[in-house]
Amino acid sequence: MSAAIIFAITIVLPNLVLMGLGFFMQRRGEISQAFIDQASKMVFNYALPCLLFFSVANSSVDYSQQIVLIGAGLLVTLLLFGGAEVYARCFIEQPEDQGVFVQGIFRSNMAILGLATVANAYGEVGLSVGAVYMGIITIVFNVLAVITLSRVTTGITTLRGRVLMIGKKIIANPLIIALVSAFVYKALGLPTLQGVILQTGNLLAAIALPLALICAGATIDIKSMLSPSGLSMQASIGRIIIAPLLAVAVGWGFGLTGVHMGVLFLMVASPTAAASYVMAKAMDGNEVLAANILAFTTVVSLFGMAIGAAILRGAGWM
Incomplete structure (x- = not known):
């Protein structure tokens, strides 16, 4: 069990340290809001x-072996979304609160904290599998x-308008563009990227997760975090407790190990x-x-991830 605890600490502590560094630098005035905004855009659009x-593109992962994992992830996502929608419609009155509540439960930070933790846990293999899943x-x-x-959302009243909006957001998303491009590159059987292209790509990619974690830490508002409203606490329980338990249950049902x-x-x-x-603010949701x-x-989720990882590791499930 001690080995499992050490494993959990190893994969979570680096993320906490980098977030703590961002929070510390922001408190000392060494990081401005302008820097956070610009660095976040750089991470999202390029790194x-x-x-x-x-x-x-350079992974040796057999994509056919990821179908079960992706199926489990889709089921977990849809169950969380459906359950949160039912709860929101039954117990939350304001429309601007409902969508924010639902999104807070089903939408996890895979691109930054999830991917960084997977990389800490499993290295390049985990990063490749995680990228395909993501x-x-x-x-x-x-x-x-x-x-x-x-x-x-105001100004979008027709089904056609909503469909077009969804399509535009998907097509313009840099993460989706990068992943689709990589899938196409692999499907065409093109040679593995090497030389200057690979070295340049690795240098740019290397700053993505550390910089993103530092920026995330710099944006934390302790006062807001420690005095959440009733709805934010309810949504947080869904994200911190219900979502991980559901993932383990579905993963076990799908036979994942x-x-x-x-x-x-x-x-x-x-x-x-x-x-x-960002999305809630842009679509007239309750940004607070x-x-x-x-x-x-x-x-709080980082501690939950560490505890869950220790338990699953001790049980030999991950």
């Missing part, structure tokens, strides 16, 4: 897509987020995605509620 592209689930996340938030169970658990157990706040959910789950 992270580069990391995902090279992780998939490529499919990210598309689903974006579609479901637009659906649940569009109930309060080892890296696949680890990827499913760590991706689902990650805190609410940072993009949820979105920020509270994001802040609280960002810190």
Whole structure:
């Protein structure tokens, strides 16, 4: 059991340290909001897509072996979305709160914290498997987020308008573009990228996760995090407790073990995605509620991931 605890600490502690560094630098005035905004855009538009592209394009992962994992991830996502939608419609009155609540439960931070933790746990193999998983689930996340938030979006009143909006967001998403490009590259059987292209790509990809974690830490608002509203606490319980338990149950039902169970658990157990706040604000959702959910789950979920990883590791499931 001690080995399992050490394993859990090893995969989670680096993320906490980098987030703590970002928080410390922000408190000392060494990181400005302008830097956070610009660095986040750089990570989202260039560094992270580069990391995902090279992780998939140069991987030796057999994609046919990821079908069960992806199926389990899709089922977990749809169950969380459906359950949160039912709860929101029954117990939450304001439309601008409903979509934010739902998104806070089903949409995890796979691209930053999930992928970073998987990389810490399993190295290049885990990163490749995680990138393939994220490529499919990210598309689903974006579609479901637009659906649940569009109930309060002004100016979009027709089904055609909503479909076009979803299509534009998917087509313009840098992460999806990078992953689809990598899948096409692999499907065409092109040679493995080497030389200057590979070295340049690796240098750019190397800054993605550390910089993203530092920026995430710099945006944490302790006051907001420690005094959440009732709705933010309810959503946080769904993300921190219900989502990981559901992932383990579905993974067990699908017969997942080892890296696949680890990827499913760590991706689902990650805190609410940072993009949820941006999307809620852009689509007229309750941005304060979105920020509270994001802040609280960002810190608390990491401890839940460590505890869950220790238990699963001790049981020999991941």
